[in-house]
Structure formats: structure tokens, C-alpha cells
Amino acid sequence: DAMVIQNPRYQVTQFGKPVTLSCSQTLNHNVMYWYQQKSSQAPKLLFHYYDKDFNNEADTPDNFQSRRPNTSFCFLDIRSPGLGDAAMYLCATRRGPGVQETQYFGPGTRLLVL
Amino acid sequence: KNQVEQSPQSLIILEGKNCTLQCNYTVSPFSNLRWYKQDTGRGPVSLTIMTFSENTKSNGRYTATLDADTKQSSLHITASQLSDSASYICVVSADNNNDMRFGAGTRLTVKP
Numbered sequence: 001d002a003m004v005i006q007n008p009r010y011q012v013t014q015f016g017k018p019v020t021l022s023c024s025q026t027l028n029h030n031v032m033y034w035y036q037q038k039s040s041q042a043p044k045l046l047f048h049y050y051d052k053d054f055n056n057e058a059d060t061p062d063n064f065q066s067r068r069p070n071t072s073f074c075f076l077d078i079r080s081p082g083l084g085d086a087a088m089y090l091c092a093t094r095r096g097p098g099v100q101e102t103q104y105f106g107p108g109t110r111l112l113v114l
Numbered sequence: 115k116n117q118v119e120q121s122p123q124s125l126i127i128l129e130g131k132n133c134t135l136q137c138n139y140t141v142s143p144f145s146n147l148r149w150y151k152q153d154t155g156r157g158p159v160s161l162t163i164m165t166f167s168e169n170t171k172s173n174g175r176y177t178a179t180l181d182a183d184t185k186q187s188s189l190h191i192t193a194s195q196l197s198d199s200a201s202y203i204c205v206v207s208a209d210n211n212n213d214m215r216f217g218a219g220t221r222l223t224v225k226p
Contacts (some may be wrong), residue, residue: 103160107157
């Protein structure tokens with residue numbers, strides 16, 4: 001049973017055309033993360049929510065925004081995608097900050113920018 | 115500068131053989147270290163998690179070790195299977211546990 005769901009799995013957009021990626025979870029976890037992963041590289045944290053508290057990484061471009069309207073859903077908005085934003089976008093959740101708490105990742109959305 | 119270094123970058127082995135992947139880190143203060151398996155085009159899946167006081171953790175054919183003194187970890191895969199072909203990512207968390215540093219991963223290919 002899918003616990004962290006990402007839609008769509010593949011997204012094609014045009015240069016400069018806003019795009020939204022979605023993530024939902026059935027785990028009722030407090031923490032949700034968005035990562036960007038480029039080919040053969042480690043996932044790079046963009047931001048995370050602890051409940052409604054938004055935490056932006058210092059080097060996340062302003063082009064990337066996020067919304068978490070409720071516990072289950074979290075969205076990644078890319079306002080003006082550039083060619084360099086083509087990547088896999090991973091959503092992850094975690095119940096809380098406890099040391100033994102595991103992160104659960106979704107399958108990812110692969111974004112292609114034309 | 116990435117604080118988590120993994121080696122080798124890629125590895126090819128024959129089915130049934132064992133292999134060991136390495137992770138060296140400089141993350142401090144250390145909280146925990148996790149190994150993930152990431153199949154191509156999929157999200158990472160947790161294999162093991164170890165805290166400072168643990169030096170070995172097993173999950174089936176996967177055994178992770180941790181030496182917190184030398185800041186090294188290894189993931190040993192026994193009797194490899196074709197389905198073990200994936201990227202293996204080492205993730206080290208600092209003390210506040212929200213500061214997670216990802217290694218670039220080791221790409222393992224198991225051939226028949």
C-alpha cells in the first residue's frame with residue numbers, strides 16, 4: 001500500500017511555465033520534505049515542514065515555493081522553471097524528530113523542462 | 115563541501131558474490147547514520163539506522179557497521195541477487211536530526 005504518493009510520476013513543462021508537483025501521505029506524519037535529485041547526485045533538501053512550520057534551506061532558490069494545506073498534502077511550486085531545474089523531485093515524510101524515526105520517501109516526480 | 119563521502123562510486127559484481135560499500139563522514143555532532151537503497155526511478159527505501167552506541171545492524175542480507183570514532187560506516191551485502199542492483203545512499207544526521215547530509219551514493223550492478 002502506497003504510503004507516500006507523488007503525482008504525477010513524470011511531468012513535462014516549458015521553460016518559464018509554472019508547474020506544481022504534489023505529494024500526499026497516509027502515515028499522518030508531522031514532517032514532510034521536498035528534495036531535488038539530479039542524475040548520479042545525492043538528494044538535495046529544498047525545504048521541510050514540521051506540522052505547519054516551514055523551514056527553507058538557505059540555498060533554495062526563490063523560484064521554489066511550497067504549500068502544506070493540511071497534514072496529508074504538500075505541494076512544490078516552481079514559478080519559472082529553467083532548464084537547470086530538470087531533475088527528480090522526491091517527497092519524504094517522517095513521524096517526528098526522534099533519532100530512530102525513519103524517513104519514508106515517495107517514488108518521485110521526474111521533471112523535464114523543454 | 116559534502117560531509118558524507120561514499121566509495122566506490124559504482125561497483126559491478128556477479129550474482130551470488132558479496133560486496134562492501136563504504137561511507138565516511140565529517141558531520142558533527144553525530145546523531146545517526148542511515149543506509150538507503152534507491153532503485154532506478156524510485157524513491158529511497160530505508161535499510162538500516164544506527165545511533166552512536168550501535169556498531170552493527172542487520173536487515174536480511176544487508177549488514178551495516180559503524181565506527182563513530184573513525185567516522186566510518188560500511189554496508190555489506192551477502193550473496194547478492196539481481197534485485198540488489200540499485201544505488202545505496204548513506205545519510206548522516208547531525209544532533210538536531212533535521213540536518214541530514216546525503217552521500218552521492220554507490221551505484222551497484224549485479225550481473226548474472
